[in-house]
Amino acid sequence: MYGTRSGTDERPSAVRGDGxxxxxxxxxxxxSELLSTTLELAGYRVGTARTGAEGMARIVADRFDLVVLDATLPDLIGLTRGLRPAVERPPVLFLTVCEYLDSLVPELGPGHEDYVTMPFRIAEVLARARVLLRGRDRGPVRRGPCYDDLALDDATCQAWRGQRALDLTPAEYRLLRHLLVNADHVLSKEQICRHVWGEDRAGNAIEKLVSRLRHKVDQEGAPLIHTRRGFGYRLGR
Structure with a gap:
């Protein structure tokens, strides 16, 4: 099923990346090694994954400009249109076989996805990758701050913890964003009050707000919101 067509010795320098x-x-x-070596020689920085689950974890943890994805892998949920919107979804170049084309077509979108059939030619992979990357460079991507598997999408005012969407009130969203922007720094109740409400509030108002937010953010996974007694609150590990 895998393989390349004749012409794998074509020089990748005809299509160059910019890191x-x-x-x-x-x-x-x-x-995987063939593609990685060729892409690196063509000027790209390359990471690898062997399964869809591992690929999803890499995308959540790091930023990639393009994914070259074997469409025949059995565990691709989340790597195509299921990817949570708070994580910037990179363009995807699918590697597929003719039998999979009918199921793949619904995933394709102009400027965001493309495919090559296996066995493939390296020159075709490089050319199609470059086209997808050029499309990505045409406009700014709207995102928000993130930390570990916690991320905000400022365009939609939506927060995510891993694959789980967080249902936040406006005050909770402002508080979480302030904590994210100042990750690993302790913020006093006074600082939080001024940012969230623009005025001082009673101390228990902040405590109640933090408690509600902590319940939503930390109900699954390692705790990220911490209390530093006598000082304030911190977001971090």
Missing amino acids: QRVLVVVGDQGV
């Missing part, structure tokens, strides 16, 4: 980060999610080690 963009590319994630190769391919199960076959030989094909």
